Amino acid sequence: xxxxxxxxxxxxxxxxxxxxxxxxxxxxxxxxxxxxxxxxxxxxxxxxxxxxxxxxxxxxxxxxxxxxxxxxxxxxxxxxxxxxxxxxxxxxxxxxxxxxxxxxxxxxxxxxxxxx
Amino acid sequence: xxxxxxxxxxxxxxxxxxxxxxxxxxxxxxxxxxxxxxxxxxxxxxxxxxxxxxxxxxxxxxxxxxxxxxxxxxxxxxxxxxxxxxxxxxxxxxxxxxxxxxxxxxxxxxxxxxx
Numbered sequence: 001x002x003x004x005x006x007x008x009x010x011x012x013x014x015x016x017x018x019x020x021x022x023x024x025x026x027x028x029x030x031x032x033x034x035x036x037x038x039x040x041x042x043x044x045x046x047x048x049x050x051x052x053x054x055x056x057x058x059x060x061x062x063x064x065x066x067x068x069x070x071x072x073x074x075x076x077x078x079x080x081x082x083x084x085x086x087x088x089x090x091x092x093x094x095x096x097x098x099x100x101x102x103x104x105x106x107x108x109x110x111x112x113x114x115x116x
Numbered sequence: 117x118x119x120x121x122x123x124x125x126x127x128x129x130x131x132x133x134x135x136x137x138x139x140x141x142x143x144x145x146x147x148x149x150x151x152x153x154x155x156x157x158x159x160x161x162x163x164x165x166x167x168x169x170x171x172x173x174x175x176x177x178x179x180x181x182x183x184x185x186x187x188x189x190x191x192x193x194x195x196x197x198x199x200x201x202x203x204x205x206x207x208x209x210x211x212x213x214x215x216x217x218x219x220x221x222x223x224x225x226x227x228x229x230x231x
Contacts, residue, residue, distance in 0.1 A: 037222070043206055045159075045222035047117070091158065095220075102212070103149070104220060106159045 002027045004094050006107035013082055014115050021077045021090050021110045029053075029096030034068065034075045035104060040088040051075065082114045118143055118211050120223035128229045129199055136195045137226045139209030144189035147212040149220070150182070154205045162207075165192045199230045 003026040013019045036048040049059065051068050059066045063080045079086055089109045095102035119142040129135050150162040162182055163171040171184040185193045196203050209223040
């Protein structure tokens with residue numbers, strides 16, 4: 001069985017602060033994928049990143065960075081110099097091979113509020 | 117990636133009625149998925165819809181309540197039948213791209229409120 005834990009229910013920061021969203025996962029699969037999605041107040045889910053289990057390289061995309069550590073089963077997401085537009089619910093998801101296709105399991109989400 | 121549209125974007129319905137949600141993709145895809153997101157909750161997979169076969173439902177979801185159609189590789193519908201206020205949720209369509217559908221992209225969602 002797959003499980004994704006996002007222990008932080010809500011995080012509140014002031015603009016320009018750095019913020020890290022935690023994600024811890026459990027899986028028995030040796031091959032799996034990890035994702036982060038952003039859900040702004042409009043409700044649409046926006047794909048941010050996908051990482052496969054064999055690639056532990058950290059990734060940076062502008063103000064976003066991701067830290068994947070298999071040893072601790074974590075895939076944390078950091079926003080540097082946060083902005084008000086970053087306010088959203090962020091979901092971490094995990095997909096391992098199930099019935100021949102990868103269907104993700106989502107965490108409960110972390111609500112990020114960035115104050116001006 | 118894929119561009120996915122859903123209709124309607126939102127609706128307010130009366131108890132006991134049914135609503136059909138449409139999902140259109142800009143390219144042919146093998147696997148389409150329907151999710152439900154109840155207020156303040158995470159996403160729960162309702163079913164997987166493959167073209168040419170019956171949808172596969174997850175535990176807790178049944179075809180009589182959530183019938184799904186998948187007439188071709190770019191389109192699917194989800195019907196929420198005999199609605200009650202507990203069905204008030206965002207319903208999201210997604211498609212799986214890549215080998216074994218390991219990349220999922222989501223539609224904008226349909227916000228349903230049942231009175």
